[in-house]
Amino acid sequence: MARELRTGMLPPRVRRASINWGDRAFHGITTGFALLIAALVALLVLELATESVPALSRFGPGFLASTSWNPVTGEFGALPFIYGTLATSALALALAWPIGVGAAAFLTELAPRFVRSILGTMVEMLAAVPSVVYGLWGVFVLVPLLRERVEPWLIERLGVLPVFSGPPFGLGVFAAGLLLAVMILPTLASVSREAMSAVPRGQREALLALGATRWEVIRAVVLAQARSGLVAATVLALGRALGETMATVMVIGNSPSINVSIFAPASTMASVIANDFNEATGLQKAVLLELGLILLVVSLAVNTAARLMAARSTR
Amino acid sequence: MISTYRRRKLANMLMLSLLGAAALVAVVPLIAVAAYVVLEGAGAINLDFFTQLPSPAGEAGGGMGNAVVGTLELVAIASALATPTGVMAGIYLAQQGRGTRLGPLVRLLSDVLNGVPTIVVGLFVYGLLVLTTGSFSALAGGVALGVIMLPVIARTTEEAVLQVPSSVREAALALGLPEWRATLRVVLPTARSGILTGVILGVARISGETAPLLFTAFGNSFWSLDPTKPIASLPVQIYNFATGPYESWHRQAWGAALVLMTMVLALNLAARWLSRSR
Amino acid sequence: MQMTRDLRIVSVQEWREAAEGTVSVRGLSAWYGRHRALTDVSLEVRPRSVTALIGPSGCGKSTLLRCLNRMHEVVLGATVSGQVLLEDEDVYGSGVDPVSVRRRVGMVFQQPNPFPTMSIYDNVAAGLRLAGTRNRGVLDGKVEQALRQAALWDEVKDKLRKPGTALSGGQQQRLCIARALAVDPEVLLMDEPASALDPVATARIEELMVELKRDYTVVVVTHNMQQAARVSDYTAFLLSEDGGGGALVEYGETRQVFEEPRDERTRDYVTGRL
Ligand SMILES: Nc1ncnc2c1ncn2[C@@H]1O[C@H](COP(=O)(O)OP(=O)(O)OP(=O)(O)O)[C@@H](O)[C@H]1O
Ligand SMILES: [Mg+2]
Numbered sequence: 001m002a003r004e005l006r007t008g009m010l011p012p013r014v015r016r017a018s019i020n021w022g023d024r025a026f027h028g029i030t031t032g033f034a035l036l037i038a039a040l041v042a043l044l045v046l047e048l049a050t051e052s053v054p055a056l057s058r059f060g061p062g063f064l065a066s067t068s069w070n071p072v073t074g075e076f077g078a079l080p081f082i083y084g085t086l087a088t089s090a091l092a093l094a095l096a097w098p099i100g101v102g103a104a105a106f107l108t109e110l111a112p113r114f115v116r117s118i119l120g121t122m123v124e125m126l127a128a129v130p131s132v133v134y135g136l137w138g139v140f141v142l143v144p145l146l147r148e149r150v151e152p153w154l155i156e157r158l159g160v161l162p163v164f165s166g167p168p169f170g171l172g173v174f175a176a177g178l179l180l181a182v183m184i185l186p187t188l189a190s191v192s193r194e195a196m197s198a199v200p201r202g203q204r205e206a207l208l209a210l211g212a213t214r215w216e217v218i219r220a221v222v223l224a225q226a227r228s229g230l231v232a233a234t235v236l237a238l239g240r241a242l243g244e245t246m247a248t249v250m251v252i253g254n255s256p257s258i259n260v261s262i263f264a265p266a267s268t269m270a271s272v273i274a275n276d277f278n279e280a281t282g283l284q285k286a287v288l289l290e291l292g293l294i295l296l297v298v299s300l301a302v303n304t305a306a307r308l309m310a311a312r313s314t315r
Numbered sequence: 316m317i318s319t320y321r322r323r324k325l326a327n328m329l330m331l332s333l334l335g336a337a338a339l340v341a342v343v344p345l346i347a348v349a350a351y352v353v354l355e356g357a358g359a360i361n362l363d364f365f366t367q368l369p370s371p372a373g374e375a376g377g378g379m380g381n382a383v384v385g386t387l388e389l390v391a392i393a394s395a396l397a398t399p400t401g402v403m404a405g406i407y408l409a410q411q412g413r414g415t416r417l418g419p420l421v422r423l424l425s426d427v428l429n430g431v432p433t434i435v436v437g438l439f440v441y442g443l444l445v446l447t448t449g450s451f452s453a454l455a456g457g458v459a460l461g462v463i464m465l466p467v468i469a470r471t472t473e474e475a476v477l478q479v480p481s482s483v484r485e486a487a488l489a490l491g492l493p494e495w496r497a498t499l500r501v502v503l504p505t506a507r508s509g510i511l512t513g514v515i516l517g518v519a520r521i522s523g524e525t526a527p528l529l530f531t532a533f534g535n536s537f538w539s540l541d542p543t544k545p546i547a548s549l550p551v552q553i554y555n556f557a558t559g560p561y562e563s564w565h566r567q568a569w570g571a572a573l574v575l576m577t578m579v580l581a582l583n584l585a586a587r588w589l590s591r592s593r
Numbered sequence: 594m595q596m597t598r599d600l601r602i603v604s605v606q607e608w609r610e611a612a613e614g615t616v617s618v619r620g621l622s623a624w625y626g627r628h629r630a631l632t633d634v635s636l637e638v639r640p641r642s643v644t645a646l647i648g649p650s651g652c653g654k655s656t657l658l659r660c661l662n663r664m665h666e667v668v669l670g671a672t673v674s675g676q677v678l679l680e681d682e683d684v685y686g687s688g689v690d691p692v693s694v695r696r697r698v699g700m701v702f703q704q705p706n707p708f709p710t711m712s713i714y715d716n717v718a719a720g721l722r723l724a725g726t727r728n729r730g731v732l733d734g735k736v737e738q739a740l741r742q743a744a745l746w747d748e749v750k751d752k753l754r755k756p757g758t759a760l761s762g763g764q765q766q767r768l769c770i771a772r773a774l775a776v777d778p779e780v781l782l783m784d785e786p787a788s789a790l791d792p793v794a795t796a797r798i799e800e801l802m803v804e805l806k807r808d809y810t811v812v813v814v815t816h817n818m819q820q821a822a823r824v825s826d827y828t829a830f831l832l833s834e835d836g837g838g839g840a841l842v843e844y845g846e847t848r849q850v851f852e853e854p855r856d857e858r859t860r861d862y863v864t865g866r867l
Contacts (some may be wrong), residue, residue: 010627011674012673013672018494018691019689020495020691020692022493022495022496023493026494026495027411031407031417032403033403033407034403034412034417035417036400037428037466037469038420038421040462043439044435047442048435048438051438051442098337099340100337101337102333102338103340105334106338109334110331119338119341119342122345123341124583125583126341126345128523129345129348130524130579131525132553132554132575133576136553136569137348139557140557141351189341213326214327215326215330216323236430243430243431243432243434243435245432245433245434245525246526250554270432270526273434273438274526288438292438295434296432299431299432299435300431303431304423307426414670480706482706484667485706486707486708487708488664489662489699489702490695490719490723490773491694491696492692496723501710504710505708505709507710
């Protein structure tokens with residue numbers, strides 16, 4: 001009773017600042033470097049925004065919906081590049097998703113330890129191959145193969161569908177989508193694997209003990225519980241596909257046009273920047289910088305969303 | 316009853332085989348790319364490749380010595396900038412940043428920075444350094460690569476520092492060491508191999524980057540070590556040669572791809588081995 | 594004349610030495626965030642003696658110990674109110690650097706925790722080196738002295754360059770004791786220093802505590818009642834009732850606390866009825 005009088009029931013305020021000058025300096029320094037990362041992100045946005053002011057003020061929001069691209073008359077629109085970016089990314093996701101998630105499920109749920117370590121390492125090594133090497137391989141191996149075998153075959157059988165129509169260029173949305181699929185595969189597989197391994201072992205065993213098959217366990221427990229992790233994996237992979245440059249610029253054909261056929265050449269936001277920036281002057285430079293700004297803002301949004309989801313799913 | 320059971324069994328077999336097939340299909344591209352790079356590239360690798368300048372357009376012979384040196388210089392500049400910065404930021408994330416509002420924000424921004432398209436980083440450094448100095452330069456290229464490397468090092472350092480048992484840190488503090496000494500002299504050495512893994516992964520990540528160099532380091536047909544001048548690099552050279560018209564260029568590009576891929580895969584395997592043997 | 598002066602000097606020294614290592618805890622409370630772990634503890638730790646802190650698990654023994662050298666605040670969100678006087682100086686006074694407190698009050702943890710990247714020699718020298726001692730001869734002397742005090746010298750004198758983590762658990766714990774002693778503390782805090790060790794290693798640590806009280810004030814947390822009875826001169830019994838944070842129930846000479854406890858709850862605990 002007496003002690004209640006002497007000390008309060010509530011904790012005193014936390015004293016955070018150290019009185020040691022060395023510690024203070026050290027805290028200041030580490031905090032400074034941490035702030036540098038934050039400042040870099042802010043500076044990225046600021047820099048690209050100021051550099052693209054001429055384009056922003058000239059074309060306004062109509063830029064996003066316009067299809068013109070004429071450096072001579074100074075008419076520019078972003079739509080063909082937005083289309084190219086979305087088309088290649090969507091194609092890449094559609095191709096890579098079942099393979100990446102399937103491989104992740106195989107590796108976490110079915111593979112014996114040694115197969116897991118070999119295949120797992122190989123899939124992760126896919127992420128280590130420089131994108132310019134994928135581009136090189138695309139130019140000299142994939143594109144000829146598509147042009148001479150795959151595309152004619154598809155056109156002959158499915159040519160009635162507009163998406164598979166037209167002459168087989170080799171270079172185009174299809175080739176870019178395929179290369180992008182390979183490049184986002186490791187992201188999909190490794191983030192999905194993490195989410196799947198986070199599902200508690202006991203839950204699988206509980207369902208197995210009820211007489212379920214392995215596949216039923218994977219579907220009802222593993223895939224179901226890892227769902228938000230799978231969404232995060234998908235969004236992260238999408239982020240990678242949207243901004244991937246070198247492989248795309250080397251195989252997409254670099255044509256600012258919108259075509260229904262996936263065999264037609266196109267351009268993405270990243271590829272047109274890589275292709276045109278060094279030659280561009282004046283307004284066109286500002287236009288390309290605005291495309292970079294759009295790419296940046298989209299990637300910030302997509303990555304923030306993915307990280308927040310991933311943080312929630314593995315907790 | 317029986318038929319339901321058979322159907323479930325069948326579905327099980329089918330789906331499990333599909334999952335296995337997916338895993339196999341997933342590694343086909345790696346094998347295909349690696350095989351072509353080795354087969355096509357091996358012929359271009361000889362002493363000249365590492366010691367000679369590229370020969371004039373279309374002529375046979377020559378090498379990529381300047382690009383090999385240029386890549387090493389760019390990576391060195393980037394590492395010199397990003398390693399101390401990233402390690403310090405990583406320490407913040409693992410220690411002072413705990414329980415603050417800034418900590419999680421910086422962690423998120425660091426992950427987000429890691430996902431920014433590298434071509435955009437190139438544009439950024441172009442505006443920041445190339446426009447202001449009026450020239451492409453190795454320094455600008457190194458800064459661009461450093462920006463890409465920074466979040467990798469910051470996050471791996473954070474993880475490595477968090478792996479150090481709190482008992483080690485407490486033992487140092489209980490000896491009467493100020494926190495900064497305990498961190499630098501006891502915690503960091505204990506986290507050393509984790510941090511080293513991060514640096515190696517960072518180097519592996521940037522040494523193959525092309526897009527951020529296009530508008531920063533640009534390229535150079537001659538020998539150069541001057542950080543204020545444009546500089547050649549293997550990735551940019553591969554891009555230029557692969558998209559050029561000459562057979563001899565294409566062969567050189569495959570050779571460069573072999574060198575680059577060997578280097579990057581070796582770095583990745585080294586990082587894996589390091590993080591395992593811990 | 595001569596004699597008087599000598600006597601006077603001797604008595605001043607004695608007076609100083611008698612005060613060295615006195616720890617007075619006054620109205621100490623401690624929190625982890627909003628959770629109170631310690632409520633209004635007051636006790637006087639006698640210099641050059643072994644004081645044992647006993648009590649059931651979670652009663653705040655470790656917390657009290659860690660408050661004595663300001664290690665408590667290393668935990669995120671942990672706070673303290675009250676005073677801990679080290680020879681009349683409040684270690685929680687404004688302007689007191691926890692670093693200087695910890696130099697005077699050393700600590701040994703439950704799990705042996707030698708620095709994993711350092712050799713045996715470097716572990717013992719760590720505190721001195723990092724405080725700026727560079728002289729090789731001084732370091733060598735201090736390291737040997739500390740290792741002898743920790744009764745480890747004979748076992749490691751031929752392998753001082755081996756990593757500290759290569760020793761057995763009991764040796765590692767004595768290495769940690771040597772590491773703490775090398776910086777010349779006045780007080781040595783030990784949190785269940787033998788609970789991770791086998792009986793033989795435990796016996797060595799217990800012998801060591803009795804040795805150490807000739808030069809140091811020793812405060813030891815233990816779960817083991819026999820150990821407290823064997824090694825300590827004074828015993829404090831803490832108890833956390835209805836989750837209100839641990840409070841001091843009884844404090845006195847060890848013999849008295851174990852044989853004729855004044856409090857009902859102490860009797861129940863030391864006779865194993867709690
Ligand atoms: N780091 C911490 N964060 C939050 N609460 C803590 C922390 N450490 C201890 N506590 C709480 O404070 C109270 C006292 O803990 P303390 O470790 O001091 O007890 P103890 O007497 O040493 O117990 P034991 O005999 O098990 O070591 C307990 O209720 C415990 O749950
Ligand atoms: Mg305890």
